[in-house]
Amino acid sequence: xxxxxxxxxxxxxxxxxxxxxxxxxxxxxxxxxxxxxxxxxxxxxxxxxxxxxxxxxxxxxxxxxxxxxxxxxxxxxxxxxxxxxxxxxxxxxxxxxxxxxxxxxxxxxxxxxxxxxxxxxxxxxxxxxxxxxxxxxxxxxxxxxxxxxxxxxxxxxxxxxxxxxxxxxxxxxxxxxxxxxxxxxxxxxxxxxxxxxxxxxxxxxxxxxxxxxxxxxxxxxxxxxxxxxxxxxxxxxxxxxxxxxxxxxxxxxxxxxxxxxxxxxxxxxxxxxxxxxxxxxxxxxxxxxxxxxxxxxxxxxxxxxxxxxxxxxxxxxxxxxxxxxxxxxxxxxxxxxxxxxxxxxxxxxxxxxxxxxxxxxxxxxxxxxxxxxxxxxxxxxxxxxxxxxxxxxxxxxxxxxxxxxxxxxxxxxxxxxxxxxxxxxxxxxxxxxxxxxxxxxxxxxxxxxxxxxxxxxxxxxxxxxxxxxxxxxxxxxxxxxxxxxxxxxxxxxxxxxxxxxxxxxxxxxxxxxxxxxxxxxxxxxxxxxxxxxxxxxxxxxxxxxxxxxxxxxxxxxxxxxxxxxxxxxxxxxxxxxxxxxxxxxxxxxxxxxxxxxxxxxxxxxxxxxxxxxxxxxxxxxxxxxxxxxxxxxxxxxxxxxxxxxxxxxxxxxxxxxxxxxxxxxxxxxxxxxxxxxxxxxxxxxxxxxxxxxxxxxxxxxxxxxxxxxxxxxxxxxxxxxxxxxxxxxxxxxxxxxxxxxxxxxxxxxxxxxxxxxxxxxxxxxxxxxxxxxxxxxxxxxxxxxxxxxxxxxxxxxxxxxxxxxxxxxxxxxxxxxxxxxxxxxxxxxxxxxxxxxxxxxxxxxxxxxxxxxxxxxxxxxxxx
Numbered sequence: 001x002x003x004x005x006x007x008x009x010x011x012x013x014x015x016x017x018x019x020x021x022x023x024x025x026x027x028x029x030x031x032x033x034x035x036x037x038x039x040x041x042x043x044x045x046x047x048x049x050x051x052x053x054x055x056x057x058x059x060x061x062x063x064x065x066x067x068x069x070x071x072x073x074x075x076x077x078x079x080x081x082x083x084x085x086x087x088x089x090x091x092x093x094x095x096x097x098x099x100x101x102x103x104x105x106x107x108x109x110x111x112x113x114x115x116x117x118x119x120x121x122x123x124x125x126x127x128x129x130x131x132x133x134x135x136x137x138x139x140x141x142x143x144x145x146x147x148x149x150x151x152x153x154x155x156x157x158x159x160x161x162x163x164x165x166x167x168x169x170x171x172x173x174x175x176x177x178x179x180x181x182x183x184x185x186x187x188x189x190x191x192x193x194x195x196x197x198x199x200x201x202x203x204x205x206x207x208x209x210x211x212x213x214x215x216x217x218x219x220x221x222x223x224x225x226x227x228x229x230x231x232x233x234x235x236x237x238x239x240x241x242x243x244x245x246x247x248x249x250x251x252x253x254x255x256x257x258x259x260x261x262x263x264x265x266x267x268x269x270x271x272x273x274x275x276x277x278x279x280x281x282x283x284x285x286x287x288x289x290x291x292x293x294x295x296x297x298x299x300x301x302x303x304x305x306x307x308x309x310x311x312x313x314x315x316x317x318x319x320x321x322x323x324x325x326x327x328x329x330x331x332x333x334x335x336x337x338x339x340x341x342x343x344x345x346x347x348x349x350x351x352x353x354x355x356x357x358x359x360x361x362x363x364x365x366x367x368x369x370x371x372x373x374x375x376x377x378x379x380x381x382x383x384x385x386x387x388x389x390x391x392x393x394x395x396x397x398x399x400x401x402x403x404x405x406x407x408x409x410x411x412x413x414x415x416x417x418x419x420x421x422x423x424x425x426x427x428x429x430x431x432x433x434x435x436x437x438x439x440x441x442x443x444x445x446x447x448x449x450x451x452x453x454x455x456x457x458x459x460x461x462x463x464x465x466x467x468x469x470x471x472x473x474x475x476x477x478x479x480x481x482x483x484x485x486x487x488x489x490x491x492x493x494x495x496x497x498x499x500x501x502x503x504x505x506x507x508x509x510x511x512x513x514x515x516x517x518x519x520x521x522x523x524x525x526x527x528x529x530x531x532x533x534x535x536x537x538x539x540x541x542x543x544x545x546x547x548x549x550x551x552x553x554x555x556x557x558x559x560x561x562x563x564x565x566x567x568x569x570x571x572x573x574x575x576x577x578x579x580x581x582x583x584x585x586x587x588x589x590x591x592x593x594x595x596x597x598x599x600x601x602x603x604x605x606x607x608x609x610x611x612x613x614x615x616x617x618x619x620x621x622x623x624x625x626x627x628x629x630x631x632x633x634x635x636x637x638x639x640x641x642x643x644x645x646x647x648x649x650x651x652x653x654x655x656x657x658x659x660x661x662x663x664x665x666x667x668x669x670x671x672x673x674x675x676x677x678x679x680x681x682x683x684x685x686x687x688x689x690x691x692x693x694x695x696x697x698x699x700x701x702x703x704x705x706x707x708x709x710x711x712x713x714x715x716x717x718x719x720x721x722x723x724x725x726x727x728x729x730x731x732x733x734x735x736x737x738x739x740x741x742x743x744x745x746x747x748x749x750x751x752x753x754x755x756x757x758x759x760x761x762x763x764x765x766x767x768x769x770x771x772x773x774x775x776x777x778x779x780x781x782x783x784x785x786x787x788x789x790x791x792x793x794x795x796x797x798x799x800x801x802x803x804x805x806x807x808x809x810x811x812x813x814x815x816x817x818x819x820x821x822x823x824x825x826x827x828x829x830x831x832x833x834x835x836x837x838x839x840x841x842x843x844x845x846x847x848x849x850x851x852x853x854x855x856x857x858x859x860x861x862x863x864x
Contacts, residue, residue, distance in 0.1 A: 004479065004480075004492055004494060004496065005479075005480055005482060005487060005492050007496065008487065008492050008496050008498070009485060009486070009487055011430065011438050011441070011496070012486050012487075012511055013208065014208060014428040014429065014430050015438075015441055015442060015511075015513055016513055017208040017209070017210050017428065018424060018428050018430075018442055019513045019514065020210070020211040021168075021172060021209075021210075021211055021214075021424055022421065022424070022442060022443075024165055024168060024169070024211065025169065025417060025420050025421060025424065026417070026445070027162075027165065028162060028165055028166070028169060029413050029416060029417055029420075030413075031158060031161070031162060032158060033151060033154035033155050033157075033158050033345070035095065035151050035348070035349075035352075036091065038147070038150065038151055038154060039091045039092075039094040039095050039147065040057060040091050042094050042145055042147060042150075043057035043060075043090045043091045043093075043094050044057055046090070046094075046133075046138060046141050047060065047090070047131075047133070049141070050132065050133040050134075050137060050138070051131065051132055051133060053647060054773060054775070055131070055772050055773070056771075056772055056773065056774050057089070057090045057091050058089065058091070058635060059117055059642065059772055060089070060090040060115055060116075060117065060131050061087055061088070061089060061090070061115065061116050061117070061118065061119055061120075062087070062088045062089075062090060062093045062113060062114075062115055062135070063080070063084035063086070063087050063113060063114060063115075063116055063120065063125060064084060064085055064086045064087075064099070064102075064112055064113035065080040065082070065084050065085055065112050065113065065125075066085050066112070067080070067082075067112075068080055068111050068112055069081075071126055071127065073126065073127040074114075074126050074127045074130055075127070075130055075132040075133075075134075076110050076111075076114050076130070076134060077110075078110070078111055078114070079124070079125060079126035079127075080114065080125040080126070081124065081125070083120050083121075084120050084125070086099070087119060087120040090115070093138075093142075094142065094145075094147055095147060095352060097142055098135070098139055098142070102135070102139065103139075106135075106136050106139050106140075107136060109134070109135030109136045109138075109139060110134050110135055110136050113135045114130055114135065115130065115131040115133045115135070115138075116129050116130050116131060117129045117130075117131060117642070117646075118618060119609055119610070119618075120609060121609040121610055121611075121612060121618070122612075122616065123612060123616040124616065128616075146354055147352065147354075148349065148352035148354035149354050149356075151349050151352060152346075152349045152354075155342075155345050155346060155349055159342055163338055164215065166338045166341065167334045167335065167338055168211065168214045168215060169420065170333075170334045170337045170338065171199045171200065171209075171214045171334060172209070172214065172420075172423055172424050172427050173253070173420070173423045173427075174195065174199060174253075174333075174334075175195075175196070175199055175203075175209055175423075175426075175427035176422070176423030176424060176425070176426035176427040177253070177258040177259055177423065177426070178192055178195045178196070178259055179192075179426045179427060179429060179431070180257075180426050180431075181257070181258065181259035181260070183431070184257075186257060186259060186260050186261065187249060187259050187260070187261045188247075188261060190243070190244065191243055191247070191249055191259075191261050194223060194241075194243060194244065195223075195241075195249075195259075197218060197220040198218055198220060198222060198223050198332075198333075199214070199218060200213045200214055200216060200218050201213070201216065201218055201219055201220065208428060208429075209427055209428070217332070222332055223241045223242060223243065224241070224242040224328070225239060225240070225241055225242075225328075225329045225332075225333050225336075226239065226240050226242075226326050226327060226328050226329065227239050227326075227327050227329055227336075228240070228322060228325040228326055228327075229325055229326075229327050230289045230301070230302045230305045230306065230325065231289065231298050231301040231302045231305070232298075232301075233298055233347075234289040234298075234302055235288070235289060235340060235344055236253075236289070236336075236337075236340050237252060237253075237254055237285060237288035237289040238250070238251075238252060238272075238285075238289075239251040239252075239253070239329075239333070240265070240268065240326075243261070246263075246264055247261055247262065247263060247264070248261070248262045248263075248264060248265045248267075248268050249261050249262075250262065250268050250271075250272075252288070253337075254288040255284075255288075265319060265322070266315050266316065266319045267315070268322075269309075269312075269315055269318035269319040269321075269322050270314075270315035270318060270319075272309060272318065272322070273309055273310060273312050273315065273318040276306050276307070276309055276310035277310045282303070282306055282307065282310065285302075285306050286299060286302050286303050286306065289302045305321075305325065308321055309321050309322070414590055417443070418443065421439070421442055421443050422439075424442065425438070425439050425442055428442075430442065438496075440526075440527050441510070441527075444527050445587075446512075446514060447529045447584075447587075449531070449532055449569065449572070450512070450514065450515065450532055451514075453515060453532060455515060455517060455534055455546065457548070457549050458534065458546040458547060458548050458549070459546065459547060459548075459549055460536070460538075460544040460545070460546060460547075461544070461545040461546065461547045463547075466502070466503060466545050467531070467533060467545070467547070468502070468507060468520045468533050468545060469505075471507060471520065471522060471523070472505035472506055472507055473499075473506045473507065473508060473523040474506075475506065475523070477491050477493055477499045477506055479491050479492040479493050479494065479499075480492065486511060488537060489537045489541060489543060490509070490518070497526070498510065498511070498518075500518070500520075500535060500543045501543065502520070502535065502543045502544075502545060507520045507523075508520070508521055508522070508523040508526055509521060509535065510526045510527075512534070515534065517534045517535070517536070517546075518534070518535050518536075519532060519533055519534045519535065520533040520535060520545070521533075525684070528684065528685075528758075529587070529685065530686075530758070531569075533545060533546075534546045548568055550566075557794070557796070557801060559703055559794045559803075560705060561705045561708060561792070562702070562792040562793050562794060562803075563793050563794070564793065564794040564795075564796060565793055565794070565795055565796075566795070566796060566797060567795050567797070569725075570795055570797065570800075571797050573725040573726050573728065573729075574728065574729040574732075574743060574797070574800055575729070575741065575742045575743060576729075576742050576743070576744055577726060580726060581724065581726035581727070581775070582775065584724045584725070584726055584777070585724050585726075585768075585774065585775035585776070585777050588685075588722075588723045588724055588768055588777030589768050589769065589774050589775075589777070591682075591684070591685070591723075591766075592682075592766040592767075592768045592769050592777075593636070593769050595680045595682055595766060596636060596679070596680065596769060599679070599680060601627075601629050601630060601631055601636070602620040602622055602627050602629075602630040602631070603630070603631045603632070604620065604630055604631065604632040606633070608632075610630060610632075610637070611626070613626045617639040617640070617643075618637065618639040619639065628640050628641075628671070628675045629675060629678065629679065629770070635769075636769040636770050637770060638675060638767075638770040640668070640671055640672045640675050641672070641675070641676075641767050641770040641771065642770060642771070642772055643668075644672060644718065644780075645767070645770075645771040645772045645773055645778070646772055651665055651668065651669060651672075651718065652717045652718055654666075654669070654835065654836065655716055655717035655718070655783060655832075655835065655836075656716075656717055656822075656835075657835065658834070658835030658836070660837065663837075666836065666837050666838040666841050669841060670841060670844075672718075673782050673844070676765045676767075676780065676782060679765050679766075679767075680765075680766070681762065681763060681764060681765060682764070682766055682779075683758060683759050683760070683761050683762055683764070684758055684759075685723045685758050686723065686725075686755060686756065686757050686758050687721035687722065687723055687755070687756040687761065687764065687779055688721060688722050688723070688725055688727075688728050688753060688754065688755055688756075689719070689720065689721045689722070689731075689753070689754040689756075690727075690728045690729070690730075690731035690732035690751075690752065690753045690754070690802075691731065691732065691750075691751075691752045691753075691754075691822075692731065692732055692733055692734055692745075692748070692750050692751050692752070693734075693748070693750030694734045694735075694750075695731060696822060696823065697752060697822050697823070697824075698750040698752065698824065699749065699750050699751055699752030699802060699803035700749060700750055700824075701819075701824035702752065702792055702803040702805060703749060703794075703803060706824070707789065707819060707824055708789070708792070709789055709790070709791070709792055710788065710789060711788070711789050711817075711819060712786050712787065712788050712789075712810065712813050712816070712817075712818050712819070713786070713787045713788075713789065713807070713818070713819050713820070713821040714784070714785065714786050714787070714818050714819070714820065714821060714827050715781055715783055715784070715785055715787070715821045715822070716783050716784075716820050716821070716822065716827065716832055717783055717822065718780060718781070718782065718783065719780070719781040719783070719785075719821065719822070720776075720778050720779070720780055720781075721754075721756060721764060721778070721779045721780075721781070722776050722777045722778055722779070723777040723779065724775070724776065724777035727775075727776055727777065728753055729743055729744050729745065729800075730744050730745070732745075732747065732751045732752065732753055732802050733745025733746055733747050733748075733751060733800075734746045734748065739799075740799040741797075741798060741799030741800070743799055743800060747799070747800040747801055747802055748801075749801075751800070751801065751802035751803070752802055752803045752804075752805060753795075753802050753803070753804050753805070754805045754807055754821075755804065755805070755806050755807065756787070756807050756808075756809070757806065757808075760790075760807070760808040760809060761787075761807075761808070761809040762809055763781060763782070763785055763809065764779040764780065764781050765779060765780050765781075765782075766778070766779045766780075767779070767780050782845065783845040783846075784844075784845035784846050785809060786809065786810050786811065786812050786813065786818065787807040787808065787809055787810065787821065788807065788808050788810045789805060789806070789807060790806045790807065790808045791804075791805075791806035792804070792805060792806075829846050832846065833846070
């Protein structure tokens with residue numbers, strides 16, 4: 001076997017051992033009682049309860065003022081001017097509660113405060129930017145919720161269920177850190193062997209750490225472990241292991257180089273003394289040890305001890321101070337780390353305001369002082385100890401900082417997951433394999449279509465046209481052919497990529513460890529989400545594509561001019577499934593944010609407020625020019641897009657009927673499309689758009705045959721597509737509380753679903769990162785784009801039916817009719833132009849001379 005094939009085989013073995021551990025990481029991250037996530041969930045419920053809308057709480061501020069004036073236009077009956085006295089995001093408010101004066105006089109909340117979509121920089125606080133919620137009613141919700149008690153209960157639940165899993169993750173992290181230290185010669189071979197023996201029995205060279213092994217306690221004699229206590233409440237940033245022969249192993253679980261060995265404790269003390277003389281290094285130790293943000297004296301105590309160590313006159317003097325700080329750990333290190341994490345989580349929860357604490361303070365007359373001391377604490381992140389269990393090797397600074405400061409759940413969990421998997425990657429010795437795809441294989445999260453798939457009933461495809469056709473590669477693969485094991489029948493490329501020959505054509509494949517099968521994947525993006533195409537090697541050593549058995553159902557309603565089919569994909573995605581829809585939306589948001597990370601988008605500093613344009617809209621002024629897209633705390637904002645996605649926006653009425661509400665819509669549209677042009681485009685995923693007769697878009701035109709294969713449609717408004725297929729049913733059906741089959745509404749002959757397959761379009765702008773409704777996974781097309789109907793079929797199930805229209809973006813046809821995508825009616829450009837007040841705006845979308853179109857047959861992400 002060649003070295004490349006050997007490394008790929010080892011990689012597959014490591015991935016097989018690693019998948020259960022990856023699932024454990026995902027379970028811990030999913031179930032961990034992150035207070036920010038819990039507060040966000042409650043904030044979402046409050047918003048939906050009072051407004052009936054699923055607005056992202058990050059866009060909602062609570063402002064309180066010293067004065068107010070009456071208003072007959074605002075929801076509260078009051079309006080405010082000038083900067084607010086205090087401002088909190090709604091999620092912060094859930095944790096911190098209202099000020100003392102409002103706890104005792106809740107009626108004043110509606111007079112002196114309100115909820116708004118802009119921060120403290122706004123020019124006005126009235127009906128133009130308010131959110132229709134009363135502070136007095138929200139206060140009732142917060143008393144009913146008692147967030148602090150709910151969070152404390154979550155902590156108890158978590159540790160009762162996952163304490164053993166936490167120990168396993170601590171072992172994974174220590175193995176990963178130890179492997180990197182041994183590889184870089186920061187610890188000796190003997191040190192590494194003793195560490196592995198302490199983690200679990202039988203972890204010798206060539207043996208992979210499995211979940212079963214890591215769950216068992218080691219029977220080896222434990223290494224003596226000591227902790228250096230820098231303050232009564234420090235979280236533990238310095239440990240030492242007494243190794244054989246008098247050697248000392250320093251363990252700093254928070255550091256990028258966690259392990260370092262020394263000939264003696266005196267030599268270690270001298271090294272620490274020298275390190276701490278650097279101010280930045282000293283600060284990093286203080287940050288690692290200090291836990292209580294409410295008590296600066298604790299940080300001062302930590303700094304004093306570390307500074308004393310740095311200022312020691314000699315190694316011997318430094319050792320004397322270390323001995324004074326040294327405490328023996330009488331339990332194993334993993335139990336100790338779990339105890340540290342539990343203690344810190346409980347300390348954070350104790351600092352939160354609960355109903356009982358508030359009532360006691362109100363009765364005693366010390367409410368204001370109580371809130372001043374305790375109400376300022378809002379734990380927005382995982383305890384540092386938990387983060388340290390997933391500390392990234394080589395990129396801890398980036399990923400853990402992202403986890404600490406990312407303000408949205410998806411970014412926070414994604415950052416911690418990547419850091420934890422980086423430790424697992426090292427623990428499995430996959431760093432030595434050298435393939436760029438190895439970490440991606442370990443970190444891969446299966447889409448909903450793959451999760452729980454049962455291939456036992458799948459059959460060899462007998463179709464003359466395989467579903468994977470078009471995905472073959474022209475690349476000449478010259479690697480050796482595998483003869484046994486998982487690599488039997490697989491040709492391995494020089495970069496570790498795996499290939500098969502299917503019906504005489506070369507396809508890239510990836511091994512699916514969850515389903516125990518090879519599957520065809522895109523050649524240039526093997527981890528892209530897409531349909532499941534499993535393959536199997538026949539007895540004659542030929543690869544065969546597997547397809548699911550045909551669904552059996554009743555006779556479909558006949559539609560002339562097109563076939564009818566049942567679909568497992570749509571059976572799964574049309575029913576209400578909040579968990580999977582949320583996961584799909586989170587994947588979409590993560591993908592769309594990744595597109596923005598490489599863009600030159602202005603970044604606001606922490607606590608910096610945005611500027612305002614002449615209309616009072618949030619922006620960032622760059623060289624005197626308003627930039628509406630900006631970053632803050634790893635979140636993205638654009639007031640123009642926010643307004644478009646709000647329910648108050650009626651801007652599409654201008655395009656559809658020529659209806660203007662404010663007379664300045666054309667100016668807004670120009671600014672909106674200008675800002676869209678500055679954002680990246682992407683065609684890497686399938687997009688969907690649904691309609692129903694009750695929403696103005698009907699499938700009847702396709703059922704009657706008036707619109708057919710090859711016809712060209714044009715969008716005449718700002719047209720939204722989603723990459724979250726779970727959102728389709730909501731728009732393809734008529735809303736009904738009594739819809740059958742766990743559907744969100746009733747399907748009928750007007751139901752229609754448009755699909756733009758990946759790489760078959762080019763001009764969509766992903767906007768979820770800026771939207772009030774991020775879960776819609778939205779991509780926006782400006783008016784004036786043309787789409788050819790490539791396929792028509794009726795898709796049906798037991799309780800639904802719709803026309804499925806597959807589209808492809810094309811240049812404007814030189815001749816022939818063009819139909820409105822929304823209405824299905826014949827498009828007349830003169831009628832469209834007559835609706836707009838500004839001829840130049842109409843010309844922008846439908847120019848007399850069309851610009852040269854770019855090709856759309858490759859899945860390329862390109863800038864706007």
